[in-house]
Amino acid sequence: MSPQALNEQPFEFGDWRVEPARGVLAALTGGAETHVEPRLMDLLLLFAGSAGRVLGKDEIIEGVWGRVVGDDTLAAAISRLRSALGETPERRYIETLPKRGYRLVMAQAARVGGLRAEAEAAPKAAALVAQGRAALAAPFAAARAQARLYFEAAVAEAPGWAPAHVGLAETLAAQHVMGQGGGSLAAAKASAHAAVGLDAGLAPAWSILGLVTLLADRDFAAGDEALRRAVALDPELSSAHSYRAFGFAAIGRFVEAEREARRAVELEPVSLMARGALLQILLTARRYRQAVAAANEALALSPLSSEGWYAKGWAYVLSGDEAAGVEALLRGLELWGIDLDQIARLRGLHAQGGFPALCAGGADLFETQKVMFTPRLTDVAFLRAAAGQPNQAFAALGAAADLDDPYLVFLPWLPYCDPLRDDPRWPRLLEKVRLVR
Numbered sequence: 060m061s062p063q064a065l066n067e068q069p070f071e072f073g074d075w076r077v078e079p080a081r082g083v084l085a086a087l088t089g090g091a092e093t094h095v096e097p098r099l100m101d102l103l104l105l106f107a108g109s110a111g112r113v114l115g116k117d118e119i120i121e122g123v124w125g126r127v128v129g130d131d132t133l134a135a136a137i138s139r140l141r142s143a144l145g146e147t148p149e150r151r152y153i154e155t156l157p158k159r160g161y162r163l164v165m166a167q168a169a170r171v172g173g174l175r176a177e178a179e180a181a182p183k184a185a186a187l188v189a190q191g192r193a194a195l196a197a198p199f200a201a202a203r204a205q206a207r208l209y210f211e212a213a214v215a216e217a218p219g220w221a222p223a224h225v226g227l228a229e230t231l232a233a234q235h236v237m238g239q240g241g242g243s244l245a246a247a248k249a250s251a252h253a254a255v256g257l258d259a260g261l262a263p264a265w266s267i268l269g270l271v272t273l274l275a276d277r278d279f280a281a282g283d284e285a286l287r288r289a290v291a292l293d294p295e296l297s298s299a300h301s302y303r304a305f306g307f308a309a310i311g312r313f314v315e316a317e318r319e320a321r322r323a324v325e326l327e328p329v330s331l332m333a334r335g336a337l338l339q340i341l342l343t344a345r346r347y348r349q350a351v352a353a354a355n356e357a358l359a360l361s362p363l364s365s366e367g368w369y370a371k372g373w374a375y376v377l378s379g380d381e382a383a384g385v386e387a388l389l390r391g392l393e394l395w396g397i398d399l400d401q402i403a404r405l406r407g408l409h410a411q412g413g414f415p416a417l418c419a420g421g422a423d424l425f426e427t428q429k430v431m432f433t434p435r436l437t438d439v440a441f442l443r444a445a446a447g448q449p450n451q452a453f454a455a456l457g458a459a460a461d462l463d464d465p466y467l468v469f470l471p472w473l474p475y476c477d478p479l480r481d482d483p484r485w486p487r488l489l490e491k492v493r494l495v496r
Contacts, residue, residue: 075087075144093143095140103144106161191227228247228254254268263293267302269282286303321337334357335367345377368388369395414445435464435466449484471494
């Protein structure tokens with residue numbers, strides 16, 4: 060491992076705050092500073108990122124000097140580093156292992172810049188995590204299942220490496236959100252806690268812990284505390300802002316939700332997932348004109364985004380522009396995999412019976428025809444509500460509640476459900492849904 064591979068942001072190391080860019084050790088008690096020569100700082104960074112494994116002499120010499128030096132030179136440098144750190148028999152930092160090398164023996168290895176050095180992980184684990192992230196980026200159920208296998212293999216390969224646990228937690232949470240539950244939420248929470256326990260300075264670990272806390276416990280305060288910690292560690296972590304937006308929207312704080320969602324888009328402008336989350340928040344907040352604008356921006360990036368067209372259609376319909384909304388909805392359904400004959404039939408239903416007839420036909424299709432992206436029960440429920448079919452709408456929402464569909468945390472505000480709110484079954488449904496508190 061090369062010291063240049065480490066993130067040279069300040070970090071705590073034993074009794075010291077290490078500032079690599081300044082070449083300074085600052086005492087945590089009293090703040091007295093000790094300047095160390097560049098070679099010793101490189102040596103300290105090497106040990107700080109070693110996670111307590113034995114470093115052979117050749118590895119240290121290659122990582123710090125980059126050329127051949129004698130054992131005496133190495134031993135002298137180790138001695139000067141020990142002296143700079145104020146090592147005593149009671150407070151040891153570096154252990155000499157005869158004929159093997161040296162090892163960091165602090166009670167807790169340092170976290171460098173909030174991240175353990177990637178070199179801690181076995182190369183095979185790092186490769187598995189990369190494969191898992193590539194699979195997780197694909198919007199298919201099979202891809203999420205494959206991502207889970209990659210991350211589980213990475214955890215088995217390097218159980219002490221936090222990024223592997225982060226990836227597994229993110230995948231399990233994604234499976235739950237998309238209705239592939241099977242106990243995945245409890246496992247996601249366990250993986251997120253493992254990641255934080257392994258590296259308390261890793262922002263993505265706190266970010267996914269915040270999300271799974273919101274999903275599993277419906278506890279806004281606890282979830283947002285973790286997410287705020289993630290943002291403090293890395294203000295440019297898009298996922299943390301996106302998850303905070305979810306949390307704020309789940310308790311009806313839509314101004315803050317929109318702010319966080321727009322920040323996530325700003326940080327990752329080409330992320331359709333971030334843009335989709337913004338769209339859903341704008342629709343839930345009944346900001347239809349802004350939702351149309353956000354949908355247009357998403358579609359400018361990806362004209363074939365079925366979710367973008369579908370959300371744009373609902374924004375138009377809910378704002379009163381039914382004609383434009385129907386065209387956008389039909390385009391979204393076409394991109395979802397509904398064949399052209401069925402699209403023509405839906406168009407005919409609309410011509411004969413208006414928007415309720417179109418919604419009834421769309422719900423029938425969602426329940427009977429396989430499409431590229433399996434519709435959620437909530438999608439069926441919203442169509443049934445708009446079609447004037449409350450019995451079927453309540454049945455679909457009840458089934459979604461039985462599956463703990465996280466989208467139902469927005470139920471008190473969803474405009475699609477307005478036709479159902481005066482029904483005596485509505486209060487009972489709200490009692491059944493686990494809302495965020």
